[in-house]
Amino acid sequence: MLTPEHLHHLRNLSLAARQAAEGFLNGAHASRRHGAGLEFSQYRPYQPGDDLRRLDWRLAARSDRYYLRESEVDTSLTVHLLLDASASMNHRDDNGLSKLDYARLLLAALAYLAHQQGDAVGLTILGPAGLRHLPPRADARQLPRLYHALETAEAAGRFPGAATLAPLTARRLRALTVCVSDLYEEDAEINTLLSRLRAVSGDVLLLHLMAGNELAFSYQGSVTLKDLETGQTLQLDADQQRPAYRQQLQAWLRDTAHAARSHGLDYHQLSTTNPLDQAMREFLRRRAAA
Template identity: 85%
Template sequence: MLSPELLHALRNLPLAAKQAAEGFLAGAHASRRHGVGMEFSQYRPYQPGDDLRRLDWRLAARSDRYYLRESEVDTSLTVHLLLDASASMNHRDANGLTKLDYGRLLLGALAYLAQHQGDAVGLTILSPSGLRHLPPRSDSRQLPRLYHALETADATGTFPDAATLAPLTARRQRALTVCVSDLYEEDGEINHLLKRLRAVSGDVLLLHLVADNELNFNYRGAVTLRDLETGQTLQIDADQQRAAYQAQLQAWLTDTAQAARRQGFDYHLLNTAAPLDGALREFLRKRAS
């Protein structure tokens, strides 16, 4: 599995998404229903009214009996991808990637996976200036549209307010919603949006991005920390504060995961220095459930 920095170094999101996703296509979900599909499953005896095109004529010639070939049918669904484009997603890790860079790669790979399984894929980029929304589609031109929107997305300001987000939950539409965010919020606005989406759309997969230098706090000596959304700064001695910081971070991550699962979300923590395979597996697992 290529590292995120190598994928990013390609400077080509369509190619990077394909490289990241292709190893997972063999794990595409097939339903338990049987019918006309891609993978052979079993034979069953012919019954009046069955489609004669599915008869195995070679087997009939050998056995003088008529059997139909049954295959497992891929079940398609609607996948709605959400990207948090608030300013905190500009946080940069030691590998040079921002959370936004990682989010672009991840959602590009997920879009590639979903479309190659026949799913209708849509994307909404969440920013305070408004929603950039591409409705779910399954045609061949959808991936280039999604890639262009991801490549041109900027992270600015704070997470959108309820009025800006209202169109997302105005209509009921069954979908698997995949949200990529660092979950930095002022008053539970991300959580509120996901609760509403679960109520009107169904399943929610929450992919929580945390940078490696946030998780391990591998700064040294006197450092100045700046809030990317408010501009506030804090001067600390990193060596003295490391233990307290990591204890508080782990407590927050534990509380966040527990709260998400209590509300019915599938929650997955992602280190932005790690390959994308964990998130891709989680997506395929959720898609198959």
């Protein structure tokens, strides 16, 4: 299993996504149903109201009976990927990866998995300047579009406000929504958005991304911490504050997970030090249940 650092150092998002995802494509996650697809499965007798274009006229000429050709098609979903591109995603871990770097790799791998399953995949990048939106598609050129959008995404400012986010919940579109965010927010605006998407779209998988040095508070001695979104700074002794920090962090993580799940979100915490397999496994599990 390639580490996130190795994938990032490839400097090729398309290659990194394929390398990370291909190990998860063993085993058939796609189910089958009969319909008007391309791969022939069986005949069935014609019934009034059936589409005559599927009638096998040669068989009818030979047998004086009317049969329709049925085929097998993969079941597919609409997958809507959301990237939090607020400034806090610029936080960099000790391994050199920022949260945004990790999120790019993860969402690219999930897009690759979904595309291989025949799903229509879309992407929305949530930034203070507005929404960068690629509508869901299943055509061959969609992955390059998604990769380019992810590669050129930049994190800045604060999480967008309700007016900017309104188009996301303006109409009902059945989809599996996957959001990658560090949940740095002022007034539960991210959870509010995802709860509304849960109501209008269906399943929401929330991947809560934290940096390893945030979780461990691995800083040493006297440090100055800067809020990437407000610019405020705080000077402290890291060794002295570590026990209290860890205690408060664990309480916040418990409360955050509880709040998300109470709103019907499928919540999972990730670290930028973790391989991508945990998140891909959760995605495939959620997809299979959809």
